[in-house]
Amino acid sequence: MNVCMAPWPVVFDLDGTLIDSAPDIHACVNSVLTQHDSPLLTLDQVRSFIGGGVDVLWQKIMAAQQLPQDCKADYVAAFMICYQDATQLTRLFPNVVDALGVLADRGHPLGICTNKPLAVTQAILAHLDIAHLFGCVIGGDSVAQRKPHPAPLQATLAGLGADPADPRAIYVGDSEFDAACASAVPVPFLIYSRGYRQTPIEQLPHLAQFDDFACLPGLVERHATA
Numbered sequence: 001m002n003v004c005m006a007p008w009p010v011v012f013d014l015d016g017t018l019i020d021s022a023p024d025i026h027a028c029v030n031s032v033l034t035q036h037d038s039p040l041l042t043l044d045q046v047r048s049f050i051g052g053g054v055d056v057l058w059q060k061i062m063a064a065q066q067l068p069q070d071c072k073a074d075y076v077a078a079f080m081i082c083y084q085d086a087t088q089l090t091r092l093f094p095n096v097v098d099a100l101g102v103l104a105d106r107g108h109p110l111g112i113c114t115n116k117p118l119a120v121t122q123a124i125l126a127h128l129d130i131a132h133l134f135g136c137v138i139g140g141d142s143v144a145q146r147k148p149h150p151a152p153l154q155a156t157l158a159g160l161g162a163d164p165a166d167p168r169a170i171y172v173g174d175s176e177f178d179a180a181c182a183s184a185v186p187v188p189f190l191i192y193s194r195g196y197r198q199t200p201i202e203q204l205p206h207l208a209q210f211d212d213f214a215c216l217p218g219l220v221e222r223h224a225t226a
């Protein structure tokens with residue numbers, strides 16, 4: 001089969017890309033800090049710590065609140081109890097469902113490559129009724145490494161049955177972790193500019209940026225014909 005004739009895969013990051021999950025993560029973080037009589041964090045602080053997965057999140061929280069890193073495991077354990085069904089405050093970003101529907105209708109295999117734990121990812125995809133759109137979902141505990149390592153994105157592409165040599169495969173994300181992961185594979189990276197990134201966009205390697213998912217299907221098609 002000529003792989004260049006098949007629709008090419010489009011893989012998505014989750015937190016800060018498809019969904020605004022920071023309010024739920026913030027609520028769980030502060031619930032755990034309250035249980036431990038520790039000072040609370042603002043939504044902006046917690047949002048700035050998201051992207052590397054649960055362990056990195058709590059490393060950053062322990063450092064910011066000057067809590068001993070050797071107590072981190074207790075905080076993480078309490079956090080996971082809250083996090084596993086933290087869906088109430090999470091919303092899809094505008095026009096995400098329509099954009100995913102257009103890409104799926106055009107035959108693009110769609111995947112998720114997130115640093116969020118797999119069970120939490122599956123719960124939120126089911127809650128938002130978009131799980132059926134994705135042929136492969138790789139979470140932060142699905143393979144041994146997490147983004148920015150290339151392994152999770154390589155595993156997602158393999159799970160979609162994609163030819164790793166297909167130069168048209170695309171990764172769509174919001175953060176430094178995603179940009180570095182895409183470069184390491186390498187695959188072209190489209191960056192959603194309204195996510196949780198801390199670095200100026202010009203400093204991150206990317207093919208294109210967008211601030212509205214209504215523009216994404218056009219960008220995906222333009223990439224293949226460029």
Ligand SMILES: O=C(O)COP(=O)(O)O
Pocket residue numbers: 013014015016049050051052053054057113114115116117175
């Ligand atoms: O859970 C995180 O910290 C990041 O998740 P993401 O990879 O979907 O952005």
Ligand SMILES: [Mg+2]
Pocket residue numbers: 013014015016017051173174175195196
């Ligand atoms: Mg993200």
